[in-house]
Amino acid sequence: MKCLQEQAADGTHLLFLAAVYKLLYLLYTKDAATVDHVLRHRSRRDFERIEQSMQYVKRNYTNPITLKETADELSLTPEYFCRLFKKYTGQTFLTYVNQIRLQYFHSDLLQTDESITYLMNKNGITNYKVFLRSFKEAYGMPPGQLRKKQREVRDAGAISARSASSSGND
Structure with missing residues (x-):
């Protein structure tokens, strides 16, 4: 106790505390840059x-x-990857996989005459019910109806192009 009173009287404890605070400051700023x-x-x-x-x-x-x-x-745990994927993309990994499959399916649907079942299998789609719900949400109608509507639009455009070119020949 007497030792503490002597230190307090001559101010060495303040110098000691100043040195400790300076050391903490250096560690903090160095570590902050490292972090x-x-x-x-x-x-x-x-x-x-x-x-x-x-x-x-x-x-x-x-x-x-x-x-x-x-x-x-990727050498990650499934849990960490799941959180990381959601953090960076704003969606779950499964949602992303289904979105990619849906995009490729949609492209194939409009560019080929292959059956819907064939295109589903080709694009890795295994759950028809979930896929159909996702497709309707994304495109507003089932795949068969979208294909039919797209063909009607394409055929109507071809007919109007033919009639415009034939009326120009008169």
């Missing part, structure tokens, strides 16, 4: 992983794709 660097590096690496996962889906959308399989491809 900032790590976070930027980690964010870039995480973003690259999400891009890799999206490319993986686009290369493999015709095959069954699981969250675990994709996370394994």
Whole structure:
């Protein structure tokens, strides 16, 4: 106790505290820069992983794709990958996979005469009920109706183009 009173009287404890605070400040500012660097590096690496996962889906959308399989491809746990994907894309991984399949299906639907069942299988779609609901949400009608409507529009355009060219010949 007497030792503390002596230190208090001559002010050495204040010098000691000043040195401790200075050390804490240096550690904090150095660590803050290190933390900032790590976070930027980690964010870039995480973003690259999400891009890799999206490319993986686009290369493999015709095959069954699981969250675990994709996370394994990236050396991540499925839980972490799931959170990371949602953070960077705003949607779940499964929603993204289904969206890609839907886009390719839609393109095939309008560009080919293949059956809807064939196109579903070709594009990796296995659950017709879920797919049909998603398709209707995205395009406002079932696939068969959309194809029929698109053909009617295309045929009407061809007829009006023919009638315009034949009336110009008169």
